[in-house]
Amino acid sequence: MASSYPAHLSSRTAAVPRVLSIAGTDPSGGAGTAADLKSITAAGGYGMSVVTALVAQNTHGVRAIHTPPTDFLTAQLRAVSDDVTLDAVKTGMLGTAETIAAVSAWLDEHQPQVLVVDPVMVATSGDRLLEPDAEEAMVQFCHRATVVTPNIHELAVLTGEDCAQDEQQALAQARRWSAQTGVAVVVKTGHLTSRRVTNTWMAPNGTQTPVESTRLDTTSTHGTGCSLAAALATRLGRGDTPEAALTWATGWLHESIAHGAALQVGSGHGPVDHSHRARRLQAAGLATPWLAPDTVPAALESPEQLAAVTVGVNPSEPIHAAVPPAGPWTASLWAAGQYITAQIADCDFVTALVDGTLADRSFRFYLAQDALYLGQYARALAALAARSEGLEAQVFWAESAAGCLKDEAELHRTWLGEGLETVSGPVTRAYTDFLVATALGQDRVVGAAAVLPCFWLYAQTGATLPEVAQEHPYAAWLGTYGDPAFVTATQGALAHVEREFEQASPTARAEAARAYLTACRHELEFFDQGLRIEPGQ
Numbered sequence: 001m002a003s004s005y006p007a008h009l010s011s012r013t014a015a016v017p018r019v020l021s022i023a024g025t026d027p028s029g030g031a032g033t034a035a036d037l038k039s040i041t042a043a044g045g046y047g048m049s050v051v052t053a054l055v056a057q058n059t060h061g062v063r064a065i066h067t068p069p070t071d072f073l074t075a076q077l078r079a080v081s082d083d084v085t086l087d088a089v090k091t092g093m094l095g096t097a098e099t100i101a102a103v104s105a106w107l108d109e110h111q112p113q114v115l116v117v118d119p120v121m122v123a124t125s126g127d128r129l130l131e132p133d134a135e136e137a138m139v140q141f142c143h144r145a146t147v148v149t150p151n152i153h154e155l156a157v158l159t160g161e162d163c164a165q166d167e168q169q170a171l172a173q174a175r176r177w178s179a180q181t182g183v184a185v186v187v188k189t190g191h192l193t194s195r196r197v198t199n200t201w202m203a204p205n206g207t208q209t210p211v212e213s214t215r216l217d218t219t220s221t222h223g224t225g226c227s228l229a230a231a232l233a234t235r236l237g238r239g240d241t242p243e244a245a246l247t248w249a250t251g252w253l254h255e256s257i258a259h260g261a262a263l264q265v266g267s268g269h270g271p272v273d274h275s276h277r278a279r280r281l282q283a284a285g286l287a288t289p290w291l292a293p294d295t296v297p298a299a300l301e302s303p304e305q306l307a308a309v310t311v312g313v314n315p316s317e318p319i320h321a322a323v324p325p326a327g328p329w330t331a332s333l334w335a336a337g338q339y340i341t342a343q344i345a346d347c348d349f350v351t352a353l354v355d356g357t358l359a360d361r362s363f364r365f366y367l368a369q370d371a372l373y374l375g376q377y378a379r380a381l382a383a384l385a386a387r388s389e390g391l392e393a394q395v396f397w398a399e400s401a402a403g404c405l406k407d408e409a410e411l412h413r414t415w416l417g418e419g420l421e422t423v424s425g426p427v428t429r430a431y432t433d434f435l436v437a438t439a440l441g442q443d444r445v446v447g448a449a450a451v452l453p454c455f456w457l458y459a460q461t462g463a464t465l466p467e468v469a470q471e472h473p474y475a476a477w478l479g480t481y482g483d484p485a486f487v488t489a490t491q492g493a494l495a496h497v498e499r500e501f502e503q504a505s506p507t508a509r510a511e512a513a514r515a516y517l518t519a520c521r522h523e524l525e526f527f528d529q530g531l532r533i534e535p536g537q
């Protein structure tokens with residue numbers, strides 16, 4: 001693949017690439033220049049915009065198009081290029097043959113290193129955005145591109161063939177056209193009906209790099225083509241390889257589409273949420289302490305005092321514990337931690353795992369971190385065994401530690417194979433360091449409370465998972481949650497924590513409650529980290 005890509009591109013890196021969008025407007029903010037600028041920003045670039053046409057449109061469709069004189073278009077283009085070095089240019093709606101000619105004339109003098117052409121012809125609403133007599137000019141214009149991003153209808157126009165009926169036909173059309181023109185094509189199957197949506201980078205030498213994602217059942221797809229092309233231009237302008245750039249753009253767009261409906265913008269085909277990832281990562285990066293100093297009283301005399309602790313927003317209905325508490329102390333731990341149990345059940349990672357839309361890379365990262373986690377969790381359990389006095393407790397924690405190490409080995413054997421990630425991410429490391437330090441260095445009740453959420457919340461997740469079809473991509477993994485031996489182990493852990501609480505001092509109990517709530521939060525972070533990795537690196 002690298003051999004089919006101009007060498008100067010893969011050797012360049014621009015920290016914040018300067019990216020120009022040349023496109024039409026959408027005052028409702030979902031497509032055109034608005035989508036491009038949001039996408040360029042989301043992809044890590046500095047966005048600039050030259051307007052080809054003013055389009056009166058919203059989520060229902062186009063009402064009117066006003067095309068400013070081409071002289072004015074040229075003036076805009078020159079104003080930018082006289083002053084700013086461009087790392088990438090993306091074109092969208094060009095509208096008329098005159099506009100295409102003006103942009104072509106400017107490109108003759110300012111050929112950028114990356115030119116992504118989205119050959120916009122017809123909007124999602126069915127409205128034409130390119131005059132019919134400009135189609136041939138658009139086809140010729142595409143020859144200038146580094147890569148073109150047609151949907152299957154536009155690909156048919158480019159190639160002069162009938163619209164592809166399936167992905168193989170689309171790939172074959174793109175392969176022929178790319179070989180003839182020397183221009184790469186991103187073949188998009190968004191307009192087909194298969195469960196997977198694949199964006200494939202087709203290089204002129206016929207090399208194909210497919211990037212898979214899952215089809216989302218949503219009407220929030222206004223501007224998806226614009227957004228994909230603008231994000232792709234930005235990542236290429238940054239110096240990413242085509243594979244890395246397309247993987248990033250596809251993964252980011254998937255998240256943006258998935259959360260588009262929540263924006264509640266318009267009543268037609270709504271926009272995608274370009275900023276969802278940025279907002280999510282910003283929230284994940286906040287350094288606010290998880291527990292305010294006075295959340296848990298300094299001493300806990302009774303379980304009722306603990307049950308009354310409120311950390312976050314509790315669910316309106318109390319959550320039923322699939323593995324019941326072993327007594328009043330563990331019942332009050334459950335009550336105090338419900339706000340986080342609810343968040344785990346609703347978190348994006350678990351939701352995507354269950355509906356099958358989780359990216360394979362995120363899943364594999366999670367598994368690798370899980371194996372690393374188990375190796376350290378076993379140490380925390382072994383520390384509890386070493387510090388326990390009664391034989392039964394000693395055997396229970398030691399057997400749990402051994403069970404963990406067996407599970408870790410099994411994870412490697414069955415799921416991970418050789419040569420996968422062997423370094424703990426910061427989220428895993430923070431959790432395991434906390435567990436090991438607590439189990440070794442604090443009162444035993446505190447260590448026992450800290451290791452409990454891993455038993456209890458995992459068992460809860462397992463018990464509340466819906467049945468999934470056999471062809472579900474993660475069916476086999478989801479099946480492992482149902483292991484009855486794990487429920488028995490959780491019951492054992494609950495019984496020991498209950499006993500430790502009964503025997504502990506009020507101040508040690510308070511510390512143990514804090515450790516339990518902190519570990520619950522670590523559980524949430526542990527799932528969520530799978531969505532914080534950078535795709536396409």
Ligand SMILES: Nc1ncnc2c1ncn2[C@@H]1O[C@H](COP(=O)(O)OP(=O)(O)OP(=O)(O)O)[C@@H](O)[C@H]1O
Binds near residue numbers: 150198199217228254
């Ligand atoms: N329902 C969906 N589920 C998941 N991803 C989607 C969906 N619809 C679109 N996409 C993503 O958006 C990309 C572009 O969408 P599409 O194939 O519809 O292009 P387009 O027709 O050029 O877009 P537009 O209609 O905005 O001009 C797809 O390649 C895919 O990555």
Ligand SMILES: Cc1ncc(COP(=O)(O)O)c(N)n1
Binds near residue numbers: 033055122125
């Ligand atoms: C200015 C402009 N450019 C492109 C599109 C295509 O986007 P979609 O097909 O999603 O409506 C659009 N509607 N408006």
